[in-house]
Amino acid sequence: MSHPVARRATARAAARRVTLIGWGLLVPALAAYLGFVVWPLALGVQYSFYDWNGVGVATWVGVENYLKVFADQALLGSITNAFILIAFFTIIPVGVGLVLATLIRSLRAGWFSNLSQTVLFLPQIIPLAAAGIAWAWMYAQTGTVNQVFGWLGLGFLARPWLADYGTALPAVGLIGSWVLTGLCTVLLLTGIGKIDTSLYEAIRIDGAGWWREFFTITLPGLRQEIAVLVTLTVIAALSSFDIIYTSTQGGPGRATMVPGLLIYRIGFTQSDVGQASAFGIVLMLLVLAVVLPIQRLSRAADR
């Protein structure tokens, strides 16, 4: 048997070897991340302090680009629109998902529940850009939405929904609801499946109605799933681009302009690289500022 000191020395050598190999395995992933996320981010921060058209000489302007984000009506308006979209990307899908999931939780496994799961997931599979095209046609003057209103005797409501200043933003928002409601429903359904059924039996014996059951058992039981979905959908709302690009291009006027599309416009159409970069950084911080509290809340509630 070897001497204890020698054994400890070999153990230490082995541990050092594992650390070395481990770091070696981390290199490719770190390189990709550093090269194409961290480095561009640093570049973006650098650009944001300059006035640069992408070709000529860049002039240092300090924080001027950042100040403009909070002074310019167009930029501020797009941020407001993004927050309004949260109602359609987050509140509607999670709310409708909760109602649907509670009502169909008793659905036994079978062809119908399989079919509904598959169908509700379809919007997750197709590109958001295609959803924008599909809905642009739904909302058109001669499209399906107006046709259905006609069938219901509500023909007087018919209008080109995406071209109308008053309805364009909600209409675009509802495309997001369409995309996200299925995901929310199915995720909440699996969450409900994990709640102990004896809790439901107990509260029913207690004589509780649907509402009390919902608020005392279902909702607390789904806390984690709800936190996940809110995080996911809020990010989708604040950084929306694809749907807007293919459905309205931000119009009419600036009615549906969102930060993502505006960054693209300012950076590539108006060639104001510094301003676009600053707006990008602000968007990133905005997402963080909204998402971090949600994460913290859900984690605090878990304890």
Next chain:
Amino acid sequence: MRTSRTELLLGRVLLVVAIVLTVAPLVSMLSAALQPADRNPTGLSWPTDPQWGNFVTAFEVGHVWRLMGSSVLIVLGVVPVSLLFATLAGYALGALRVRGGRGVLIFFVLGLTIPFEALIIPLYYQAQAMGTLNTQWAIIFPLIGLFMPFSVFWMRAHFVNVPPELSEAARVDGANIWQEFRRIQLPLATPALSALAILLFLWTWNQFLLPVVLVANPLDRTVAGALTFFQGQYYSSIPLLNAGALIIITPAIVVFLIFQRQFIRALLQGAVKG
């Protein structure tokens, strides 16, 4: 669990409504695509003379073969490499638990919430400097990096849950790290890897912002990015635009229908972990 009959019925009815609302836009696309190409279509209606030829026209005018080829190339460039890098890193962080790994993990997690729009301007000038602008590489390289935080997070979550006794047993049997990785860890990681592969495929295939900004020729983009090209081409013909868009979304839907169980599981897990 007992549920009243009315509740059950109400649930079913609502579910049917949700299904109808989900399918409606797709059916409406099909309805438009089958109407005469030179006229403005009207809502939902089964045309008396369905113009299946619209799909042929859209297929040819849209150079769909070339588009699919470009998309497949981009997927092949992104997905295998991402899986490999993420597996190695996930193994180091989750199973080997290297010293300093916690910091590395936090460093990756910080990247999870960065919206692509925040990086798109510098990514453009980076691609220009690297000479990859307007080639598929301009999409492939950044996507590998952008997917890395999620992929590493995902694979680490798998490896961290593998009982350490398994690898200890292998090492007692004289296996080195590589043998242990290949014979024990990799087979166990297959479900996590295939779910990640599905997610990465879908996110690459449907990626829109990067192709639109970084590749000027729509035919060298992903199919999703090429949708703008369709919009330009068929500006005056809603039937052809819808036919083209339907062609574009069909492959992903077919793959989804074949692997729907795996897709739904992957997407649900992906949501929870993201």
